[in-house]
Amino acid sequence: MPPGVLHWVLTTSNAICVGRHFYSSSTIRASIVAIVRGFFLGGSFTNEDHVETRTLLYQLLVFWSSRMDQRDVDGKLNYQ
Amino acid sequence: MILSPAFDRRFYFNPSQHLLDEVAYAIRQFRCLLHVFSLRYVTVLEGEAVAASYILERILAEFAAASVVLAKSVGDPFGGPDGHGEVGISFGKFSSKIRRILENFCPDVIPFFSTRAKDGHRDFFWTGERIEIFPRSEDIMAVLQVTRAGELMDLPKHPIYVVDVDEADSIPAPAKRVHFCDGMAGDSKRSKR
Numbered sequence: 001m002p003p004g005v006l007h008w009v010l011t012t013s014n015a016i017c018v019g020r021h022f023y024s025s026s027t028i029r030a031s032i033v034a035i036v037r038g039f040f041l042g043g044s045f046t047n048e049d050h051v052e053t054r055t056l057l058y059q060l061l062v063f064w065s066s067r068m069d070q071r072d073v074d075g076k077l078n079y080q
Numbered sequence: 081m082i083l084s085p086a087f088d089r090r091f092y093f094n095p096s097q098h099l100l101d102e103v104a105y106a107i108r109q110f111r112c113l114l115h116v117f118s119l120r121y122v123t124v125l126e127g128e129a130v131a132a133s134y135i136l137e138r139i140l141a142e143f144a145a146a147s148v149v150l151a152k153s154v155g156d157p158f159g160g161p162d163g164h165g166e167v168g169i170s171f172g173k174f175s176s177k178i179r180r181i182l183e184n185f186c187p188d189v190i191p192f193f194s195t196r197a198k199d200g201h202r203d204f205f206w207t208g209e210r211i212e213i214f215p216r217s218e219d220i221m222a223v224l225q226v227t228r229a230g231e232l233m234d235l236p237k238h239p240i241y242v243v244d245v246d247e248a249d250s251i252p253a254p255a256k257r258v259h260f261c262d263g264m265a266g267d268s269k270r271s272k273r
């Protein structure tokens with residue numbers, strides 16, 4: 001399910017649900033827009049804002065920065 | 081990235097030093113990424129070569145303006161109390177934080193941001209013309225040196241700075257450019273090209 005897709009979990013009986021979330025580079029814009037909307041709408045928008053995962057976004061950026069710095073325009077490593 | 085503290089309630093209620101250091105480091109990396117980008121690529125907008133800083137600061141100001149416009153339409157306080165008993169965040173606090181972030185990062189775009197917010201700008205994504213990106217090759221640089229304007233700091237058809245940062249008599253400098261990681265680049269007075 002892409003970021004920002006409205007959904008709810010419905011079960012036919014009491015259940016314990018286990019799931020995973022992840023950030024994807026290809027949908028990072030949608031993630032950011034969902035974060036912005038979630039900030040304003042708060043509890044009416046989501047049951048959990050996962051604010052501690054912002055660290056992952058910061059780390060993603062650091063990764064992109066170091067990767068771009070290591071490679072030239074054609075994507076080849078600047079050093080071997 | 082730059083505006084992220086405004087959308088994170090942890091930054092409104094005594095943020096930890098670890099958190100502040102984390103975002104500061106990420107922003108430094110972002111600046112370095114832009115520095116590398118500006119060294120390697122030329123950005124062209126509406127047929128004019130423009131500095132990457134123009135595109136960045138324009139989208140930053142417009143994103144901030146759209147946030148303020150959205151915030152105004154939502155009843156505050158935002159979010160309501162959290163699990164630690166903290167209260168929601170008022171519109172005043174939020175807009176102040178946005179403005180402080182812009183003042184720290186690029187105060188030159190404050191007037192543009194204010195105008196967009198007043199006009200009710202709602203788009204979080206880029207709304208300008210298609211951005212063309214070319215590798216900074218010898219051919220491209222030769223063409224830029226021929227043109228009198230060189231790489232523009234501000235787009236004449238859609239200016240974002242109040243001060244004319246591209247004086248008519250400036251000579252395009254083929255070598256020296258404003259670098260995002262350069263300490264001088266943090267100065268609000270921009271170097272002329």
